[in-house]
Amino acid sequence: xxxxxxxxxxxxxxxxxxxxxxxxxxxxxxxxxxxxxxxxxxxxxxxxxxxxxxxxxxxxxxxxxxxxxxxxxxxxxxxxxxxxxxxxxxxxxxxxxxxxxxxxxxxxxxxxxxxxxxxxxxxxxxxxxxxxxxxxxxxxxxxxxxxxxxxxxxxxxxxxxxxxxxxxxxxxxxxxxxxxxxxxxxxxxxxxxxxxxxxxxxxxxxxxxxxxxxxxxxxxxxxxxxxxxxxxxxxxxxxxxxxxxxxxxxxxxxxxxxxxxxxxxxxxxxxxxxxxxxxxxxxxxxxxxxxxxxxxxxxxxxxxxxxxxxxxxxxxxxxxxxxxxxxxxxxxxxxxxxxxxxxxxxxxxxxxxxxxxxxxxxxxxxxxxxxxxxxxxxxxxxxxxxxxxxxxxxxxxxxxxxxxxxxxxxxxxxxxxxxxxxxxxxxxx
DNA sequence: TTTTGAGTTGTTCGA
DNA sequence: GTCGAACAACTCAAA
Numbered sequence: 479x480x481x482x483x484x485x486x487x488x489x490x491x492x493x494x495x496x497x498x499x500x501x502x503x504x505x506x507x508x509x510x511x512x513x514x515x516x517x518x519x520x521x522x523x524x525x526x527x528x529x530x531x532x533x534x535x536x537x538x539x540x541x542x543x544x545x546x547x548x549x550x551x552x553x554x555x556x557x558x559x560x561x562x563x564x565x566x567x568x569x570x571x572x573x574x575x576x577x578x579x580x581x582x583x584x585x586x587x588x589x590x591x592x593x594x595x596x597x598x599x600x601x602x603x604x605x606x607x608x609x610x611x612x613x614x615x616x617x618x619x620x621x622x623x624x625x626x627x628x629x630x631x632x633x634x635x636x637x638x639x640x641x642x643x644x645x646x647x648x649x650x651x652x653x654x655x656x657x658x659x660x661x662x663x664x665x666x667x668x669x670x671x672x673x674x675x676x677x678x679x680x681x682x683x684x685x686x687x688x689x690x691x692x693x694x695x696x697x698x699x700x701x702x703x704x705x706x707x708x709x710x711x712x713x714x715x716x717x718x719x720x721x722x723x724x725x726x727x728x729x730x731x732x733x734x735x736x737x738x739x740x741x742x743x744x745x746x747x748x749x750x751x752x753x754x755x756x757x758x759x760x761x762x763x764x765x766x767x768x769x770x771x772x773x774x775x776x777x778x779x780x781x782x783x784x785x786x787x788x789x790x791x792x793x794x795x796x797x798x799x800x801x802x803x804x805x806x807x808x809x810x811x812x813x814x815x816x817x818x819x820x821x822x823x824x825x826x827x828x829x830x831x832x833x834x835x836x837x838x839x840x841x842x843x844x845x846x847x848x849x850x851x852x853x854x855x856x857x858x859x860x861x862x863x864x865x866x867x868x869x870x871x872x873x874x875x876x877x878x879x880x881x882x883x884x885x886x887x888x889x890x891x892x893x894x895x896x897x898x899x900x901x902x903x904x905x906x907x
Numbered sequence: 908t909t910t911t912g913a914g915t916t917g918t919t920c921g922a
Numbered sequence: 923g924t925c926g927a928a929c930a931a932c933t934c935a936a937a
Contacts, residue, residue: 620933621913621933623915811917853914854914854932854933855914856932857930858918858931861918862917862918866917
């Protein structure tokens with residue numbers, strides 16, 4: 479078979495191992511690795527996510543011997559232009575099931591087709607492709623637990639090794655500069671495939687054993703820390719699932735991956751649910767949007783609500799680009815059910831600042847909390863910031879770390895400092 | 908078709 | 923400190 483040069487367009491799959499689209503591309507011939515700096519993404523992601531992308535691209539480029547070709551602009555113009563420049567027949571990529579990604583890929587495929595070329599989509603960022611888990615009658619699941627059961631029964635293929643690949647990229651192919659890391663003061667995780675594995679090995683050797691109980695404790699660091707890597711495809715969930723056994727904690731961790739897949743499935747079937755109520759009956763529910771609402775929102779953003787666990791979480795987000803999942807629920811519940819603000823305001827703030835910001839997981843996590851989404855029993859789910867704080871940060875260590883002006887408060891008063899008013903900043907009242 | 912049982916992550920009270 | 927029940931009563935998957 480004659481070798482046919484192709485383009486591999488990287489998006490949310492910044493790795494070389496277990497990469498079905500790379501395997502498909504490398505089987506054809508020399509591969510030109512491409513990343514497109516899409517202004518739409520650059521405008522929407524905050525400095526944390528951009529910094530991780532920048533470092534991830536640098537690492538990927540290094541792993542390919544400096545071959546990565548970067549082009550800036552609208553992919554609908556940029557991708558067909560590069561394909562024409564190189565004279566390739568096909569552009570390979572991993573399928574994207576998000577609302578923007580799907581539209582973009584259809585437009586790119588149409589543009590390529592007018593030149594007699596094709597966009598070949600192989601694999602997805604999920605163990606099971608969104609849209610493929612259905613009930614017996616073919617309809618989608620609307621509740622997590624039955625979805626997860628069917629998802630597990632689907633199974634997944636064994637991870638693929640990195641294929642031998644002949645890269646045909648820089649400097650022979652012209653490239654814009656790799657994006658520089660934006661200035662950010664956030665403490666970010668190390669980027670890239672190797673860092674993802676290192677994190678996974680550290681997790682399986684340590685915290686995984688206690689994951690079922692410790693994952694809910696923001697003071698203990700019992701989570702995997704893998705969400706940023708999953709966000710950019712520096713690791714594929716299939717690679718993690720392949721190494722998980724049957725213990726309680728391993729099953730709980732697999733269920734967390736199932737949530738990610740469930741929300742991607744929901745978004746693929748309801749593209750508007752990224753920013754609109756999944757349950758449109760809830761559109762009638764009043765929320766505050768006036769000037770006082772803006773003030774409450776800004777205090778929430780800064781971590782100056784006066785509720786210690788809420789403020790700790792909001793400050794952790796600004797300082798690190800990440801917030802513990804338990805605390806995400808607490809601050810979300812506070813915004814929606816105490817401040818009476820639209821969940822979209824909170825979700826938007828999260829999407830700017832989260833290093834792992836993912837539309838499907840973020841929007842549907844918010845909607846679950848707001849009671850507009852997939853919670854099967856939303857009518858009594860209201861979080862108390864004080865009860866949650868006592869239960870999940872029992873010693874107040876998490877609060878003391880992120881809200882230092884409360885660090886001197888002893889005992890249980892840390893959770894509700896209005897009970898002892900000495901030496902506490904005014905905004906706590 | 909009807910019925911049944913369960914639903915990520917809640918809160919509070921009282922034994 | 924832990925546990926179970928009540929809260930109020932909906933939705934939905936599956937038998």
